[in-house]
Every structure is written in C-alpha cells, then in structure tokens.
Amino acid sequence: GENVEQHPSTLSVQEGDSAVIKCTYSDSASNYFPWYKQELGKRPQLIIDIRSNVGEKKDQRIAVTLNKTAKHFSLHITETQPEDSAVYFCAASILKTNAGKSTFGDGTTLTVKP
C-alpha cells in the first residue's frame, strides 16, 4: 500500500519568513495530493490540493509543487503569520477508484514566532 513520509516533523520560523514542508510517496499510481491544516484542538481542514497533471498550484500565500518522477511534493508558505501556526498534514490518494482512501503523512508542527 501507499506510504507517505513527511519532513520536517517540527518547523519554527520568524514571522514574515517562508516555510517549506516536504512529502514523499511510494505508490506511483497516486495522483491526488491534498494538504490539511489542523489548528490546536480543531479538526483537519483542506487548505490546498494538487493533481498529478500539474506541477504547481498557488493560492495567495500558499503553493504546492509536485515532482511525479521523484514522487515528492511540497507545501510552500510565504510571508508567514502567527495564525499559520498549526500542524500540517500531507496526503496521497488515487482518484476515480473505489479505493479512494487517503494516506496521511505524520504531520509537521509549524510555529511562526512574532
């Protein structure tokens, strides 16, 4: 089955700096890669996703890149703000199959220091 590895496990940056979180996956059939943000004591919520037919996607201060050949994808947050502090999870899954289950990475705890 799919295995997703996520690094780093913790990341601390100064407000205004950029943050990068990286994930690798093992199943070359995976073609959908969402990122979820989980604030302390709250539920995970989707913040951005990317399909395997594109290499990059941006939404304001966040972007995700995908390298299918190397089987890795990354989350980039620019101009970080204290409210970006949370645990971020990457995931991998296969679209359009009855499987459809998402395999999650172990999470990265991001702390943005004011």
Added chain:
Amino acid sequence: DAGVIQSPRHEVTEMGQEVTLRCKPISGHDYLFWYRQTMMRGLELLIYFNNNVPIDDSGMPEDRFSAKMPNASFSTLKIQPSEPRDSAVYFCASRDRRTSGANVLTFGAGSRLTVL
C-alpha cells in the same frame, strides 16, 4: 449544512467499559471514514464505507473495534472492551467524490476518548 457531526466530543471511561462513538456525515456524501489520531501514530485510517458498505477495515486494530453504518446518515465506532491505549481523538470524515471529483475529506470535530 452543519458539516460532519460527531458525538460525544469528549468521553472519559474506565478500562473494560464499552465505548460508542457516533457520526453523522454530510448529507449526500457517499463515503465515510473513521480515523484515529495520537501523538505517536498520527492520523490512522481505521475503516471506511462507501454507500453504507464497509470497503476496507484493515486499519481496525483489533477485534475489540467494530464499526457500522446502518444508513446513509449515521455511523458508529464501538470499542468493547476499551483499554488505556485506545485513548485518542477519533475523527469521522465524509466525502462526495461525485461532485468534487477529488478525494477531499470533510472532518468532524472529533471525539476525544480517554480510557483510565
């Protein structure tokens, strides 16, 4: 829509007791997932249903765990008997693959279980 609704939000019980967690998915969503979250193991998929039918329960840790989905609007995760190592936050999530075309999960608020 009120989103995915889970109950109870918090439960504290003693070892050996039966625990039942409940989930109401978003109306019209045809997939329902149960995840367990701990510091040590992160987010683990326990089981998921499609159109009320269990598809993959390979993540269910032991026979003490069971899950049912009697209809499209209700699912339960039961632990009997409970043990201290079952202490975790249990999330229910639902998904509508038909309209979104993507595997976007909407999570409930979670049920925090503490087994003493």
